[in-house]
Amino acid sequence: MSFFGLDCVKKKEEETERRIRANDREYNLSFRYATNAIKTSKYNLLTFLPLNLFEQFQRIANAYFLCLLVLQVIPVISSLSWFTTVVPLALVLTVTAVKDAIDDIHRHKSDRKVNNRKAQVLINGELRSEKWMNVQVGDIIRLENNQFVTADLLLLSSSEPLNLVYIETAELDGETNLKVKQALTVTGEMGGSIEALAAFKGEVCCEAPNNRLDRFTGTLVWKEQKYPLDNQSVLLRGCTLRNTEWCFGMVLFAGPDTKLMQNCGKTSFKRTSIDRLMNVLVLFIFGFLVLMCIILAVGHGIWEYYEGSKVTGFVPREESRGPALSAFLMFWSYIIILNTVVPISLYVSMEVIRLGNSYYINWDRLMYYNRSDTPAEARTTTLNEELGQIRYIFSDKTGTLTQNIMTFNKCSINGKSYGDVIDHYSGQRLEISEDMFPVDFSFNPLADSKFQFYDSSLLEAVKLETEEVHNFFRLLALCHTVMAEEKNNDLVYQAQSPDEGALVTAARNFGFVFRSRTPESLTIVEMGVQRSYELLAILDFNNVRKRMSVIVRSPEGTLSLYCKGADTIIYQRLHESCSKLMEVTTEHLNEFAGEGLRTLVLAYKDLDEDYFSEWLQRHHEASTALEGREDKLNELYEEIEKDLLLIGASAVEDKLQDGVSQTIEQLAKADIKIWVLTGDKQETAENIGYSCNLLREEMTDVFIVAAHSTEDVRRELRNARAKMRPNAGEDAFFIPESILGNDPKVVQDETVNGEFGLVINGHSLAYALESSMELEFLRTACMCKTVMCCRVTPLQKAQVVELVKKYKQAVTLAIGDGANDVSMIKAAHIGVGISGQEGMQAVLSSDFSFAQFRFLQRLLLVHGRWSYLRMCKFLRYFFYKNFTFTFVHFWYAFFCGFSAQTVYDQSFIALYNLVYTSLPVLGMALFDQDVNDGWSLEFPQLYVPGQLSLYFSKTAFMKCALHSCYSSLVLFFIPYATVYDSMRSDGKEGADYQSFALLTQTCLTFTVCLQLSLDLSYWTAVNHLFVWGSLGMYFIVTFTMQSDGLYQLHPPSFFFVGTSRNTLDQFSVWLTVFLTAVLCVLPVLVHRLIFIQFKPTINDKVRFKVHQKKDQRPSPQRRTKIRRSSTRRSGYAFSHTQGYGDLVTSKRFLRRSAAPRSTGFTPKGRSPGFKPTGRSAGYSPSSKAQNNKQEVEPTELQQYRTVQDSTF
């Protein structure tokens, strides 16, 4: 298997182009292209052990211990028996191997599942059901609706007109909208004819397998004619066929050669900053180890020279071995003995701790969202402590901060505002809450039951047949590009933007039901009466116009123009007579905007028949003009959209997720900076910024960068900086040398007076991210409290994250829910996916996932903080206990002729880390909390030490080392002094080696236990069990190891027999243990107390406070609803892109065969470099998300098809 694989790899390197002949397996087999079987598993039964071991020994720690093991079996230097290393190493290897095996079994299973899917393959002139893995390059496959595309196919023909097929590419690029692919006409002619297809012998010559999703080049040779092939006729594996009955395709790339698979496996391995620090420290420790060993080896050489040579009679010495050689050997012996400074169990314990803390996240009920039954999930179990160090959060907007649900909330019609519920008695506005009764729409059988509105006066107005109100809703029902579909007797709207959907739905519920449309007509049910309007023109929305209009002829024959758009734009086009109404409406608009609602102004006018026909004529000319068509059309639109009559304004709420603004406030208190990166347009982003408190009215200034050239962007950024630091003068414009010169470059935070916000759009961002500008941008952005980037592409999102990662030594977190967030989620140190409605792409590539943005505060402020705290405490203690343990050997060397004699019994050395001290520290790392979760959230400032890496750093490590040095001195010299020339109480000598070893190791065990008890701030029953249990364990194991029975079993291993019995009954031994333990801990106590007294950390303060209050939990948080009065006006309800009014109206569209090409595989606004590479892209078909997606939602293009059908 592997040989074959190797072969393939070699071949692939050579493959520069691919030649395939349809229906000719023999010919295609001669090239040995990969089959469609995929293999993501790493091992099989036979290769598991060697491969897995090989992989494991590639890890530096394991290799290190393997080397030690080798050293230990060399008799001349073996200072410790081999089992002291083998026991822990075997344990570590086994645990990892079991984990790997389980993972691989899962991979095998999913491989098998995918490989065994059935596909219909054309073989020998008939369709046969084949397993996916048996599909080969050149085969012709029939796909049916909602099936996954088996391999990368060349589309030959389809059931749809013009050989179109619709595919969903969510798995590849995460976009949920459908895309169109079209087969060549020449192949399309074959249609569904099996005979024709079986006779098809076209030859394809195309590029070699690659991972570019948006590009394909090749040629088809058929009947001696050459046809160019491009991306337009290629279906990629991972897509799903939608709205297409069937299609036929020829396999171009199969299995591992498919673009999907070529994009897999590039998951970058994330490491936490503590991991990186650990690597540095381990190197440092290693150097230190070598240094110690050199000192001891030199010491040995000197000792040998002066002393050892004279004691030949007693000390066995090889005569031939001079002091130098002896010292050299001793160096290695000491490497073995002192190896415990780099403990293997450290790595294992770290993994266990992270795993444990990940489980807490999975288990947290307060991060469980019951509406979608989704618990939080730690998908990566190795990044927990990094959650406690976040300094920058990059957040997506739609679906992350907002629910991506728009609701029609308020409106102003003819100077009257609707939507607020007024208390009849007090005349006060009431807060809308769940327990209020919404307006009853039962009079309307077509009403959408999910729609809720609380102000009944609007419905009364409708029922009273108020002219303006009817007009208002008529406009909403007519002026849009929504498509309607009857589905199971239910009316379903397909809207391009949720805003439009909300407005049309509102009209529907108030009795103006939009039923259906054709390119030429709109059918609505007005108060129960069906009426059909002739649709004469759609003046579509675009970014400049910021409005859309329709021109319709009512059944009665009146010509009207209905227009909706941004207030500023519409106001310029109103008739003078509306000025009074304008004032009132403006007031209402301000009110709506202040509540963060997205507003639209609605207006209409009746048209003169003659004028209109003349206009239509000109319009027709303009739309067929070859030059300046756009401008001409725009002029015409301008001309007709004037002297409008104001109807009113609508206000749509872009619903924020629950608790977003509180969360943001909390995170801000924790000194975390939040940058919003959204693909949405500037106005929407700003609006959301205000409504979720990221931008505030009180801010000193909000800079908006929207320039179109490098120079402009630079100027705007500099102006912003000059405003923020007016005194900084010239140097503010120049980047200090230190930033440019040094490597790694770190941009320090700059302090500014006041709070600033920065809004930058995608265009400007593209310039700002150029290498010459990125520092300018970063400095400016980092001086602002809030940064919002709008209209950014996924690639830019990642670039912004990378920029911050590069110049700020800060931990970043990216949170998002859609496929367009994948790149940033992967780029950031920590990626968080919101498991929302937009598919699972973001979740699949995230490290943590949950359902609601507000859970982020709990993830960071509680779980992250605890994880970080625990990990740091763990590391500090672990280093302490191991250094202390090891250094004692160093001191002893000076008293044993530097002969690599261990101080302790060998079994103690083997078990110290595994049995005697592992559980208490694990218990600490799994249960410790300084203050409980409630207080953690009450004081977000507690998070700050984590950002500054205060709990574990190089300094902290040095302190640990010094502390251990002190402890080891105490631990060696106190027992030394007590046993020196000492006698036991029965007169026997007390200074024998075995008693000394037992005494020292008992002192050590007690000391490290006491130290742990001092560090432990949260004593649960488990901690008690672990601490006391470990101490008990020490005695039980020691007595067992030194028992008669074991000795008789194997004398050389258990020659300490009887030592504990004979030693631990001595009063002086216990006095020594007590003395050393106390002496080791006293300075720590004094030091800590003095620091708490003089320089209390935030942590100490909070703990003190909590302690004083004696409260277990803080009082429940008062949820204050933030009400702002704002003069800002914003937001209008249109989608991001040019509307598809074009599509809705055109019969031309279909006939213009070139048209669909623009909706091809190149995602709009996305850089071609963006490669969505889902972590499990290989099997996402079997994942949860996809299963949910099985039932097909009708999409815009399907809508379009119904429209098109009616015209034929």
Next chain:
Amino acid sequence: MKSEGEFVNQPDNTAFTQQRLPAWQPMLSAGIVIPLFTLIGLAFIGIGVALFITSQNIKVQELDYTGTATSSPCFQCSGLSIQNCTCERNFSLSELFEGPVFFYYGLSNYYQNYRQYGVSKDDYQLSGDTTYFLKPQSYCSPYQYSNNKPIVPCGSIANSMFNDTFRLYLLVNGSRKQVPFDGKGIAWWTDYNIKYRNPSPVNGSFAAAFDGTTKPVNWQKSAYELDPTDQANNGFLNQDFLVWMRRAALPNFRKLYGRITGGDYSQGLPAGNYTLQISYNYPVLSFGGTKKVVFSNVSWMGGKNQFLGIAYLVIGSLCVVMAIVMLIVYAKYKFPDNDDA
């Protein structure tokens, strides 16, 4: 909760999964630490005083007999080539040396804790496993074979066994009266009863069990001749051998040679003049070591050791001082009780 079926994925509500386990949360504060320090300080001072006084009451009499100085009576014995040399050291006790008196020999600059020395023994041999008599383990090298015969007991430790012997005489009215050393029961009970075992006699003869082996190079007698008078003290179970095999942790050490408990001396050594007759065999001058003998009695806390007492006293006092200092500091600078936390 789960029975509702809707919330299948809802995590369990247990104190453990929600991290709400009841816990004791001690907090380091002056209110705890200062009394603690005072308490520990006082306790330590108490223990220290007791230890110090006890240690003061222990009598120790040391006699160096290395013979480096020409004036030393053992000088003539210290030469390397002299065999079966005997020397005498006189000393006098002005008052009763309270019993039981223990008699030790002490060596200095002797690295019994040298690693290669420490492993140079065969535990199988010493536990009476005769298969290893003929094939000693390689740890014993270079004292594994001698003249192609396996050494029993092999290895450096056994080979270097201390072989000076001592006789103590009390001068009573001009004549010497031997003070008997009790050489039994000076080894650990576990060593004598469990760790070391003699091989079973072959054909009724203990010596025959050692057939085909040879004695350690430095030994004058074979292991089975260590105490021919008392089979219970012979071979590997010889108490002097056991004491020697329990190697010392530090380069200066003492080992018990015998107890003075018998007959007239159960109360201790009476005042008077004594002569210690030393059969000087063990060479130490070559590596700059010294030899000495020590008479000592013991208390509940063992032999004379000033260190523990002094250490307890010093640390106890330090604790009290620290407690006072902290109290002053605490009184002056109260815990910052402001609300800016």
